[in-house]
Amino acid sequence: MIKEKLMFLNKHQQQILEGKSGRGPQKAMEILQAMGEARGAEKMVEISYAHLMPPDVMFFPFGRQGKWGQELMRDLIQDIDHLSVPATIEPKFVDLNIAKQLEFSEDEIQEMNQVMGSAVRFYEKLGVIPTYSALPFFVYPGKLNQHVSIAESISILWYNTMFGSRCERDDGVVSLSAAITGCVPEVGMHLPQNRYAQVIARIKDELKVNDFVDSDFDALSLAISRRTKERIPVISNLPHSVGQSYTKLKHLLATIAVESGLPLLHVVGITPEAPTLEIALGPHHKVEEILIGEQEIREAYDIACTARENHIDYVLLGCPHVTMQEFMEIIKIIDGKKVHPNVKFIISTTKLFRDTASDMGYLDILKKAGVIITDSMCIAFAGTRVNGTIATNSIKGAFFYSGFDQTKASPVWFGSTKECTHAAIEGKWIGGGKYGCS
Incomplete structure (x- = not known):
């Protein structure tokens, strides 16, 4: 024995x-x-x-x-x-x-x-x-x-x-x-031997990532994770500017975290263990390479959007918590306007960002418009209790609300922060994104 x-x-x-x-x-x-x-x-x-x-x-x-x-x-x-x-x-x-x-x-x-x-x-x-x-x-x-x-x-x-x-x-x-x-x-x-990439996700040149809105990074994330599954990916051909925005990175990482359950990914030239593709791969010289282009991004939007009627009951932003960059984008649109009377527009953020937004005068503008601002809570979990059509800028949130299932009681419109804010004002989904649902 x-x-x-x-x-x-x-x-x-x-x-x-x-x-x-x-x-x-x-x-x-x-x-x-x-x-x-x-x-x-x-x-x-x-x-x-x-x-x-x-x-x-x-x-x-x-x-x-x-x-x-x-x-x-x-x-x-x-x-x-x-x-x-x-x-x-x-x-x-x-x-x-x-x-x-x-x-x-x-x-x-x-x-x-x-x-x-x-x-x-x-x-x-x-x-x-x-x-x-x-x-x-x-x-x-x-x-x-x-x-x-x-x-x-x-x-x-x-x-x-x-x-x-x-x-x-x-x-x-x-x-x-x-x-x-x-x-x-x-x-x-x-x-360390478990941290090397096991599959390459190459971004096609046709995909103009520098022109992406925030939700496009969610869609990119879903497209990659559905194809790499449980293998650690290294993303190549992603512009270095992506690494300079915490908000873009938040949208990129949040979906992969839920959809694939991966603990790690590499981005060539952006993440510390991937200065080059070869270093990220380590001993894994022959691995599968998947290509991500416009078709894959559109397919990801189609998966996340389960709503079929354009009316909106809720706009839920903050999965993960709304950043200052997102606050600024919302303010540009909603300043001087009102949330539609049939819509509850809820923004969930951190106490740090809420205090900063307050110091900058953003909270007064949002409250005057009829927006509900909260901090320190999980809008993904709490939002699963609502009945009605939800608009969100988060594929992670969309998954919790609908499970990507069109038969669920809370159908979802998924799109950019800009699209969600306009939906809150108009009371209906208008869309308008290059790849998104309309």
């Missing part, structure tokens, strides 16, 4: 496992050890930062899900009075101040207030940085080869791709366990 090789734990990690730091840290180390041994890890690596996704804050904190989230966290957080590394946190499930407008009942709102409220107070007491955003890299940027634990789809991609940090697709339990213990199993993206 062959004896199974166990993970190596250093003295400090072994003491945690033996319960010398309390039951909570012990439980966290048990989880990490079990995960590591199941995946063949030889040892743990120390992390310098974690981004948390606690289910009692993020995942439908009412009803059965709310009870499940509380019970799941209960064992982990006992005996915990601090974390081992700096940590940020995901958005709250919903801003309770606008929950009624997203069709939640009074009972659900009261229950969410109890579940989320107690959880938020506890995590902030632990010293968690209260970012409440899927864009924590604006607050806590990573470094090349730095090991981190991230529980958020676009953030996992951003830290691996844009910073060259090393992180797996950790879930809420693993990221909290890592923040408690200060370590994770050395598996997957933590190992």
